[in-house]
Amino acid sequence: MKLLNTIAVLLIIQTSLFSQKKSSLTGKITDEHHNPLAGVSVVLKGTVRGVQSNTNGVYAINSLNPGVYTVVVSSVGYKTQEKTLNTATEQEASFVLNEFSETLQDVAVTANGMLKGNEHLAEVDGFSINAAKKNEVIQLAHLNANLAMNNSRQIFSRTPGISIWENDGSGVQLGIASRGLSPNRSWEFNIRMNGYDITPDPMGYPEAYYTPPMEVVEKIELVRGASSLQYGSQFGGLLNFVLRKPDISTRITVESQNTVGSNGLFSSFNYVGGTEGRLSYTAYYQKRLGNGWRENSQFNTDHAHIELSYALSNKLKIGFDATYMNTALQQAGGLTDVQFAQDPRQSLRSRNWFSTPWFIPSIHAEYVFNSKTKLSWKVFSTIAERNSVGNVAAINTTDNLSSNRQVDRDFYTTLGTELRLLTDYKIWGFNNTLATGLRYFRGHIDRKQLGKGTANSQMDFNLAEGDFSRNLDFTNTNQAAFVENIIRFSPKFLITAGARIEHIESKMEGQLNSTNAILSPITRTRTFFLLGAGAEYHVSPQTEFYTNISQAYRPVLISDLTPPATTDVIDENLQDARGYNFDLGYRGKVKNFLRFDLDYFYLSYNNRIGTISRTNATGGTYQFRSNLGRSVSQGFEGYIEFDPITAIFKQSAFGRLSFFASIAYIDATYQDFKTTSVVNGQIVEGNLAGKQVENAPRHINRWGVTYAKKGFSITWQLSDIGQAYADASNTTVPNATATTGLIPAYQVQDVSASFKFLKFYNLKAGINNLSDARYFTRRAGGYPGPGLLPADGRTLYVSAGFKF
Template sequence: MPSRVFWGALAVGSAAFLPYEAVGQTAENEPVSEQAAPSATTPSAGGEPPTGQETEGDVPAVEVIQPQAEPEQPPVQAEREPAPRPRPVSRPAPQPVVTAPEPVAYEPPPEPAFQPIEPEAVLPNLVTQPAPEYYGPPGGLGSFERSVNSAQSPIVPTQGIIPGNLQDFSSAASRVTREKINEQDPLTTNEILSTVPGVAIINDDGMGRHGGISIRGTPARRSRKVLVMEDGRSINQSLWLDPSTHYTPPTERLESVEVLRGTVLTYGPNNNSGVVNFRNLQPFGANESQVSFQTGGVSVEGPGVDNGDASKWHAHTRHSTDDWGIVLSYTGASGQGAWNTERLSYNDFYGAIGWKGENSDFTFSTVYFAQRDQYDESNLEGEDEDPPGQVESLLLNNYKHCKTCFNPASGLNEYNADLWLFQGIYNYYLDQDTTISARAYGQLLKRYRYFNVEGENPLAAETSFNPFIDGDEVFIPEGVMEGRLREYDNFGTELRTELANRPFLFGMAQNLQMGVRYEYNSFTDQNILGQQGRILDGFDTNGLTFFHRKHEANAVSAFVQTDISVNDNLNIVPGARLDHYRITRKTLALPGEDDEEFDECPGGAFGGEECVVIEDFSGNQYTESFDKTHVLPGIAFAYGFGRQDAPMTLGSKSLGPVTMEKPTFANTLYGGYHRGLTMGVLREAAFPPGDEIGNNFQLGVRSTAVKGITFDVAGFHQNIQDYQIKGSTTDVAGNNVYSLINEVHVNGFEAYGRLDTRPYTGWTLNPYLEGSFTLADNKIQDGYNEDGESVAGNYVPEVPREFAYLTVGIESLKGWNASVSWTYRGSFYTDENNTPFGGDPEGENGEVPSVWLLSARANYTIPKTNMAVFVSGQNLTDELYITDREDGVKPGIGRTLMAGARLKW
């Protein structure tokens, strides 16, 4: 055989045995290159490839062993009968053994048949997203693949609570990626969540620190009925005792924001309607460092009021080697609130360190969050004898954003919080189908709030009397500040296991998940009264205690859930959850329900000055406790149709491209049922409370079948018993009053859609339309008000019936994008009686009217740099509207304009 023919045949034959990944794939989100990576037969760096001329001398005989190529096989495991569907991992075919005297010429493989018209494989939206890159240990690849394509939630907390590819998922869900967040340039996490279907937002402050998240008709106040998590761990203040939220992570250190709605069994409680999870930067990922800064102003209109400023600054770095990774992040912010006296600021420190081996990995993360706000919940109130609508008229026509116009000392009021979070997660991968995930976590929160009693000015006090207790009465002079001191300590440990690709009945396969968790919560609630004329601030504890309670909870939770692959199209996901908890409440001091204001303090107290008297005070100490156990079953399904032939390719830093052979579909019909549990606020509620148990149903469809169009639509129905509501009033200690509604029904639907034009035009520009809409008809089926009158048929308080977010935008491959959005928040009531607008002279009860708000944003990446500059604006028309009626009416955030830059390298 002539040498030229021999070498050519050998090169062609060798290339035929190379795995597809080596010749036909490129890394995700990289342009397709002219030449793929060299194959195993590429000459070494110092080798001289043949030039086409014959070499000197005769070519010696060469023995070429070419075994027959075998089809790709799943990982080696014991044979099963019946055989389950193989795990979706592509394995390379065996390489031929070649003995050659000289290196052979390298011939580039043919280019792939398809080249996208833009670098990103998928246009950014809340449903379809680029395949993620894997940075974990080789032994964890199987677990990671199931976290991308699955009908159920991932088992590893740091992988998120929803799969990377939502097309196969059995419940309603949305993910806002880092790329999408960068396009929006949000100031707060509430801005991010406004774009998600099923979610409604009631903003309470300009930095989004104090909750305001509603999912599928839950009251938005403090996000109390939503399970809010960070890396799979609850950040509600005390999930079992007081599930309010006053903290979410800064937007700059997030990988993504996930919202899971509908069937939820692997996370709870507070899982009747939905779960929010904030995913932080993880130690293993692309090495990066970033600094950013934004500044601007907030319109605060009113008599004698100047506009306020706002600013935010951030820096983080992530660096990893083969076995170790680290993330360090700092974010600071200071901004104007809705009232002229509100100043909102925080400093956030986040760190994480990770280690990985061949079959395991470990991550430890911690957060220190210091919040320092000039903020309180006391707003504009009227008097009993005021004419209807006067308090609303005063706000909208006179005071506007001016709180000092009716409460001159309100600038003294403060909200201060110190929060520590920590979590350690260890994952062990026994094999590609078996994962064990263990973690321990904790939260230490101290939050103290101070405000002036009855709006009186402590600085104007001419005497310095101390409040005192006499028998069953508390005497309070004018010009006193009250402190509400709350401390929360939470600790937990959890073990989760996944047994994937196990045989099931009739030849079907299943992915079985199980978990058990223990959690301890403690909560101390104390109200104090300071000395007349004395300013309480910081973390001051000096004062007269007139309300004091301590709470403890010990909870054990467990779940079991399995994803049964009936066939390539249909997955059924049955399961059950168990929650057992024991709660103890110890009362040390308790005021009565009535207070009186006197022109002159009785008995000559305080020298005959005016004072407030609280009656029926009790210093008797007593302890209450109860145990409860709930078994909560559920079942969900996902049916895919309209098969897409293109396989999904996962990038892996250490393993290279890995093609998943599991078929994907352009359409998914999903639905399910589950019983859920929501914990009540136990501070001032009846003890023991009712069991807020819900029967929850949903049916939805998501689709990418039509080119350039993505949509996800779901209908839902909930029937919830013993539904806790917060009335618009407070007791004499200033604490919220909670009561129970016997039965509540929620009927509604949510819709998300996006139209991209680039798939039709092939332009570098992509004009697009995107929107979400939520209708939640949350009505009382059976319930009574405090006067014993039926309120059946009324709306549940603090629930906007409609919420919509509509965007028109344009994206460019040249490094810029711009969009304009309209947000619609429907009207809602703040009391179970559904008092009409202007129907309450004090302003605490009544309708909060609907409002449309206009926002816009644009950003531009400077060519040949890693710097992006951006501008954004909220409430661009400076709409003056009522945002809520918490202790009186409160205006919404005024026009907010921000500009900034971020540099990433």
């Protein structure tokens, strides 16, 4: 009853506020040459109210309570301006922006002229501290790429050191990693969308089964290992997809992009968004289907998203968003090396299907206490499934089309919340920033495996008889708190320092297979601290040195606690992995024609979990899963983009060129990793010291050039990736089932172009894998293999769209 009374009082107060006479603020923003500037941020200082200028440079902030406001106008590449006015008497204010000459503490390095590559985050962005950290921002609007198919090779082309598993031609699942870590569904990254988790369980089962359509993604934020303090303990760091926000410059924006291509590809992306007074809204729907490059690899996906945001007052803004995905993917299965050499497009599995229905609702609120302090609160959930059916026997085993298929199903239910506070304060006359936050997360996984499915060839996850032989329940609960601080000692030099405390409780119960009794509940509880620090020195207004060191932690995952066979034994003292990341780099830009980021990194990964053979009391052998050693990844990451025409001529009637190089050398090796094997009935001990970490190529280089003139732009790129191994023993000769062996080096080219005309329309086209290279990036021991998984050959696409 008290709650209802409180709500009623709040509604009465809000109605009273709305009944007051409102005012508006409008104006135009131009540069020094009187050219209108679009996309300029116009914010009322100390409030949640703000808009962007439209293509004519005009902005409007409506439904304001009359009063005195300080208007802050900012755009990356221009000097920020402030103006104080009273909206009761002044309802128009125009601004002329000059190019900035400040240090990088207030703005991120950005694209000017033809430099359309990666940017990096500002030192403080939103509710996060990014100073002194290795980070990148991929602006999707700056790329010529096959966004309809989420082509990762093009999207991450300018991000050095990103390794990619290219075996999912549907564009649904992302498999990337950096610094010698595993790309398996990007599970070494903390994967987020709009700042909240979208995986089944970051601390227990962090596999990324969902990737948002890149046509609706505004930018991708990557913060390498030093993100562990603010976002979680993953060794890889943060990967955050930021979706387009509601268009705050117009009442309504309508957009449609339709793509056709090779192998029956059809994609239709449709978007609407805008702002009406205090309400902002956006919604999109994407339909994508095709037959796939290989036989038996068709896909049919649906994505939908809606977001609402409402400013209850100048201090408080609330919002809601929901994302839905439904998929039907036919999996072509693996091949042996001989079969790959004969025809990589062939498929020996016609009855394998995969589906991941995914629903992610979220509510969020932002409260601004004053111009120095603000608070953010997010509540998010995932209600999803992972379903597969098919023949998962070795690829050199013929699929009997009349036999029953194996059905595996996971059901995910999660609930999480994060509260973040950011405040600025002064010491010794310099502005410092403190960020702190609390987190609660609970994830539940209902895992049903080894079911006897139907014998037909369609997607059918029903059981033909009996029940699932394996039926397990996992529950993971995580509480965390963090604090991180920027302390500035001069306009050029700052340090960061922070700490995070995590508490994790993992519980497993159920039945491993049909011959096992119900397991007694197994509960693991642990609490740990992470520490980190960094420093940044501005050599010039546009260049800086940065360095950081941050501890990392990887809890024992659900997959580590589930033995694949009844004879396997799990070490009861299995320990979580620990380690740290270190960076030392130099980044920035030279005027408008050169951007660079050069970085040395060192990643120490202790207590890696693996499996060794042991003998029991009767002389028999069994597999023992335990902590087996330490690996170290170190190397160099470099990104350079150069615009020679701007450097020499400033302007050109023949268009512009920019060249980029994204290069990485990665030495990822085991330091001390004991192994045993059985040879002629005898146990033989060995050590993997000096062996290359599996799935870790030593070099990852990507090169490209972009030419642009007026509304036309075309990009060519070359990916040059070194060889890797599929197992820690660095087996070169593949086994009969193609699950181990060398993964050869490869080169692949892509060309994409776009043309914007008549202000509202565009045409896009491209050729992926221009030279039709035959290569693979992965050998899978289980689903969607087993066997090696070929990457797509040459494909073409054409796209047309409009935006009003």
